[in-house]
Amino acid sequence: MSEDSVIEAQLPLESVGARLMRAREASGMSRAQMAELTKIPERHLAEIEANNFGALPARTYAVGFSRSYAKALGLNDQEIVDAVRAELGQIEPAPVRGLPAFEPGDPARVPGSRFAWFAALAALLVVIGGFAFAWRSYYSPAGTLPSALPAETSAPAAAASQAPAPAAAPTGGPVVFTAMAPKVWVKFYDGTGKQLMQKEMAQGETWTVPQDVADVKLWTANPQALAITVGGKTVPKLSEIQQTLKDVPVTAAALLARGQGGVAAAPQAAASQPAPGTAQTAIPAPSVAVPAPSAT
Numbered sequence: 001m002s003e004d005s006v007i008e009a010q011l012p013l014e015s016v017g018a019r020l021m022r023a024r025e026a027s028g029m030s031r032a033q034m035a036e037l038t039k040i041p042e043r044h045l046a047e048i049e050a051n052n053f054g055a056l057p058a059r060t061y062a063v064g065f066s067r068s069y070a071k072a073l074g075l076n077d078q079e080i081v082d083a084v085r086a087e088l089g090q091i092e093p094a095p096v097r098g099l100p101a102f103e104p105g106d107p108a109r110v111p112g113s114r115f116a117w118f119a120a121l122a123a124l125l126v127v128i129g130g131f132a133f134a135w136r137s138y139y140s141p142a143g144t145l146p147s148a149l150p151a152e153t154s155a156p157a158a159a160a161s162q163a164p165a166p167a168a169a170p171t172g173g174p175v176v177f178t179a180m181a182p183k184v185w186v187k188f189y190d191g192t193g194k195q196l197m198q199k200e201m202a203q204g205e206t207w208t209v210p211q212d213v214a215d216v217k218l219w220t221a222n223p224q225a226l227a228i229t230v231g232g233k234t235v236p237k238l239s240e241i242q243q244t245l246k247d248v249p250v251t252a253a254a255l256l257a258r259g260q261g262g263v264a265a266a267p268q269a270a271a272s273q274p275a276p277g278t279a280q281t282a283i284p285a286p287s288v289a290v291p292a293p294s295a296t
Contacts, residue, residue, distance in 0.1 A: 016066065016083040017051035023073040024049075038068045045069065051087065059088055172252050173231020175209040177201075177218075181225040188250070191215030209250055219246045230255055
């Protein structure tokens with residue numbers, strides 16, 4: 001064995017931190033540049049180079065940061081990690097077997113203090129919201145349940161709503177007479193006696209009372225055979241039986257008054273003046289009893 005080999009064997013071995021610092025200086029990079037490249041705080045790099053792994057936040061950070069430092073310098077990261085673990089084993093007990101140890105490989109993915117504050121604030125808001133909801137649910141009055149009874153409906157009101165509305169009564173308009181049988185004799189005249197129309201109406205024939213003539217009247221012997229409409233709406237007949245009627249007002253106002261129970265001009269019976277075509281009935285003379293002559 002040469003003298004140089006003996007001297008080298010007697011020299012103390014180089015620490016992990018010293019190897020990393022020597023490799024960094026050989027690459028020409030400053031510690032600040034290395035911190036920018038690896039996203040590891042510069043103070044942690046200084047602790048690693050000083051081989052002061054106990055000053056790092058935890059064992060996992062010491063191993064993870066050393067791994068990233070070695071990769072950035074092109075060194076064997078597994079060899080560096082084994083050396084770091086050996087160093088840590090001398091200053092603290094090894095982790096319990098069976099439980100995997102977390103070792104951050106990339107410091108950029110390790111959540112920072114700002115993220116930790118945000119996470120804590122979010123958790124606090126969730127807890128406060130849960131307490132508020134539980135408090136409100138406990139002290140708020142119960143909701144109103146729907147009634148199981150059927151809704152009450154007014155039977156008379158429902159029946160009234162379903163009943164058909166009565167037809168509107170006529171209020172005026174042209175007066176039209178229609179013959180419901182053949183040969184219905186009629187005579188229409190005004191208040192002065194001036195004749196407006198006189199004939200025997202055929203079945204189905206109609207005649208409209210002039211609206212510009214006042215006090216139109218009717219003379220007929222068959223009122224039951226005449227249908228009457230006022231403004232296109234049917235009104236009651238002048239009579240339901242056969243009889244002679246004279247001087248019956250047939251204006252719209254007079255006919256509507258009759259239908260509504262009003263008082264109209266009373267027609268005069270035409271017994272003294274029978275209508276044309278009506279046979280007169282001879283009244284038989286009272287019989288007088290003549291006494292028979294007595295026998296002498």
